[in-house]
Amino acid sequence: MMKAFTRAFVMGVVLVAASTPLAAKTAEDISKERSVVMKKMDSAMNEISQRVGGLFAFDKKVIREKAEQIREAAARISTVFPEGSASSQTLPVIWSEPEEFENKIQKNIAKVDKLLSELESADKDKVKNLYKGIHFACTGCHSSFRK
Numbered sequence: 697m698m699k700a701f702t703r704a705f706v707m708g709v710v711l712v713a714a715s716t717p718l719a720a721k722t723a724e725d726i727s728k729e730r731s732v733v734m735k736k737m738d739s740a741m742n743e744i745s746q747r748v749g750g751l752f753a754f755d756k757k758v759i760r761e762k763a764e765q766i767r768e769a770a771a772r773i774s775t776v777f778p779e780g781s782a783s784s785q786t787l788p789v790i791w792s793e794p795e796e797f798e799n800k801i802q803k804n805i806a807k808v809d810k811l812l813s814e815l816e817s818a819d820k821d822k823v824k825n826l827y828k829g830i831h832f833a834c835t836g837c838h839s840s841f842r843k
């Protein structure tokens with residue numbers, strides 16, 4: 697009996713923890729999540745850059761793995777900029793022009809998908825260009841939406 701109660705109690709705690717609504721997160725929590733997402737993409741971009749730039753061997757397996765990490769993080773961008781989560785590095789246009797912001801998110805995703813779908817048959821120069829396409833999608837958003 698006691699055991700069942702304990703189990704039910706623990707389950708309850710787990711459920712409450714798992715269903716904490718987004719609104720319960722502070723702007724600081726969100727800002728940290730955002731930072732994780734962006735830094736993950738940044739480090740994966742560096743790994744790709746080193747493999748198309750000659751520092752390391754041109755290894756498509758690693759490039760694909762890194763591109764997949766970027767793809768995963770890129771899909772999370774839209775979830776880490778809820779209203780009321782402005783930081784010292786965000787511009788208010790993120791929330792006053794949400795369609796524009798969403799366009800930049802989709803553009804980034806499209807460029808990563810392009811690299812993923814063309815990687816297999818692409819030579820090094822082509823992969824370098826596909827990489828640059830992603831890079832410009834990053835800076836394209838930063839120049840309009842980041843301080």
Ligand code: HEC
Binds near residue numbers: 784834
């Ligand atoms: C849709 C817009 C958008 C796209 C696309 C985007 N970023 Fe960002 N990024 C931002 C904004 C806005 C910030 C500032 C967020 C903050 O500090 O609150 C930021 C911050 C960053 C930071 C600083 C993180 C920190 O905490 O120091 C890095 C690094 C970064 N982005 C890398 C990238 C890379 C690499 C890509 C592309 C693969 C990318 N971003 C794509 C909007 C974007």
